[in-house]
Amino acid sequence: MRKCFITLFLLVSSLSVSSLSSADEPEQHFVKVADPYIEMHTGAGRGYPIFYVAARGEWVQLLYRKTDWFRVKTEDGKEGWVSAAQLSMTLNPSGERVDIRDPNEKDFVVRDWEYGAMIGDFEGLAVISFYGGYHFTENISNEIILSQASGTVSSKTILSLLNIVHEPFPEWTVSPYFTLGTGWIRTEPKSTLAVTRDRTDQYANYGLGVRMHLTKRFLLRVEYKNYVIFTSRDDNEEIAEWKAGFGFFF
Amino acid sequence: MESRFRVFLLIAALALSASPVLIPMASAAEEKAGDKAEQKPAGENPVNEVIQQDPVIQPEVKRREVKQADVETENFEIGVFAGILSIEDFGTNPVYGVSLDYHVTEDLFVQGRLGYSEAGTTSFERLGGGVTLLADREYIYYDVALGYNLLPGEAYLTRDSAYTTSLYLIAGAGNTEFAGDNFFTIVWGAGYAVTASDWFAVHMDFRDHMFDIDITGEDKTSHNLEASLNITFYF
Numbered sequence: 113m114r115k116c117f118i119t120l121f122l123l124v125s126s127l128s129v130s131s132l133s134s135a136d137e138p139e140q141h142f143v144k145v146a147d148p149y150i151e152m153h154t155g156a157g158r159g160y161p162i163f164y165v166a167a168r169g170e171w172v173q174l175l176y177r178k179t180d181w182f183r184v185k186t187e188d189g190k191e192g193w194v195s196a197a198q199l200s201m202t203l204n205p206s207g208e209r210v211d212i213r214d215p216n217e218k219d220f221v222v223r224d225w226e227y228g229a230m231i232g233d234f235e236g237l238a239v240i241s242f243y244g245g246y247h248f249t250e251n252i253s254n255e256i257i258l259s260q261a262s263g264t265v266s267s268k269t270i271l272s273l274l275n276i277v278h279e280p281f282p283e284w285t286v287s288p289y290f291t292l293g294t295g296w297i298r299t300e301p302k303s304t305l306a307v308t309r310d311r312t313d314q315y316a317n318y319g320l321g322v323r324m325h326l327t328k329r330f331l332l333r334v335e336y337k338n339y340v341i342f343t344s345r346d347d348n349e350e351i352a353e354w355k356a357g358f359g360f361f362f
Numbered sequence: 363m364e365s366r367f368r369v370f371l372l373i374a375a376l377a378l379s380a381s382p383v384l385i386p387m388a389s390a391a392e393e394k395a396g397d398k399a400e401q402k403p404a405g406e407n408p409v410n411e412v413i414q415q416d417p418v419i420q421p422e423v424k425r426r427e428v429k430q431a432d433v434e435t436e437n438f439e440i441g442v443f444a445g446i447l448s449i450e451d452f453g454t455n456p457v458y459g460v461s462l463d464y465h466v467t468e469d470l471f472v473q474g475r476l477g478y479s480e481a482g483t484t485s486f487e488r489l490g491g492g493v494t495l496l497a498d499r500e501y502i503y504y505d506v507a508l509g510y511n512l513l514p515g516e517a518y519l520t521r522d523s524a525y526t527t528s529l530y531l532i533a534g535a536g537n538t539e540f541a542g543d544n545f546f547t548i549v550w551g552a553g554y555a556v557t558a559s560d561w562f563a564v565h566m567d568f569r570d571h572m573f574d575i576d577i578t579g580e581d582k583t584s585h586n587l588e589a590s591l592n593i594t595f596y597f
Binding site (some may be wrong): 360 | 432433434435436437464465466467468469470472506508511513514515516524526528535536537541542543544545546557560574576581596
């Protein structure tokens with residue numbers, strides 16, 4: 113009988129422990145309204161009308177977030193959107209102000225991944241390029257770039273897997289950088305012109321540019337690059353490229 | 363007798379562990395105590411210092427962190443679209459593709475699109491009798507655009523159902539592969555989104571794809587107008 117009790121006790125305790133830990137998994141976030149009231153909008157934006165106010169002392173559940181708006185659910189089941197600014201005036205279960213932190217300049221400095229798109233001029237051709245970069249340190253990163261340039265005579269596809277970017281002052285608002293890279297450039301003459309062969313050449317380039325953290329995860333970027341294309345002809349080809357665009361960091 | 367007792371205890375155990383009310387309440391109380399003890403470093407607040415020195419027996423409670431940053435975000439929107447594309451000189455044809463949006467703020471978003479269509483015949487080809495201008499009639503485009511939610515609002519479909527809507531403007535650039543060549547393309551337009559539920563929306567998009575082309579014997583900027591219906595999902 114005693115053995116039976118002990119096993120049952122163990123069973124109960126293990127079950128309650130497991131239920132405690134499983135209660136953690138679908139995390140529910142409750143906050144308490146500390147201002148006189150918070151306004152609930154019908155949509156995630158300032159233009160959408162307020163249809164309900166939750167009064168001081170009411171607990172609301174945070175469901176999910178879309179940009180600066182939180183979908184919340186009141187105790188009596190009303191669901192609406194509350195701005196991050198108003199939500200920062202609520203208290204979490206430990207009685208402290210809810211800490212709503214958005215990615216800021218500091219996160220920008222220590223970012224790991226960056227993705228973006230740029231457009232510009234590739235020696236007379238209009239160019240569009242996509243890039244993804246990984247930061248090894250705050251100062252040094254490598255970027256993979258795929259660009260497409262097209263003009264009246266030919267179109268070019270440029271791929272670079274190695275582009276070392278050095279940012280000497282990552283904490284500056286407008287942060288300059290230098291880059292060295294290499295890759296391949298494929299030239300396809302326009303089909304309306306007399307038939308010439310497609311060709312692929314290797315290139316190396318150096319460049320400089322600036323990045324600017326704009327808001328949240330969003331950044332702007334402008335750069336200049338000078339390409340030396342190792343052609344099969346006697347002379348190497350030199351090309352200047354200007355680009356501007358935006359990116360995101362994660 | 364013993365087995366019946368065992369069953370009874372087992373039921374009690376299950377009921378206790380499955381109860382959604384009792385345990386969160388208990389854990390919330392424990393958390394509260396845990397929070398106070400752990401949150402501030404010692405020395406900052408004399409009250410906390412007392413609390414930290416106080417417990418002789420440390421309760422083994424894992425404090426549940428309440429971080430608002432953990433709230434799930436739904437800033438991405440993925441979609442499929444279908445519509446019609448008027449390819450200048452080549453007739454109006456069906457177009458379909460995929461889209462991906464990233465909402466930066468409530469006003470600003472970035473949209474990437476990939477679309478496919480096939481060009482029809484020019485009047486020259488139809489009247490010329492057996493003349494073929496193009497061997498490759500595929501029209502494939504991709505573009506990246508910035509969007510701005512200009513007019514957010516609500517639509518009332520019936521007396522009891524209201525849907526949030528938004529009229530937005532987009533402008534961007536991309537590439538069009540057409541007639542075997544690549545063309546740098548400027549894209550601009552407007553759209554109307556109706557958020558049908560928490561997780562999906564219906565967009566109507568109207569846009570112009572502009573690029574310079576010389577395929578019909580003269581250099582010109584061609585305008586290719588597209589109207590499409592886009593079903594998107596938030597994630």
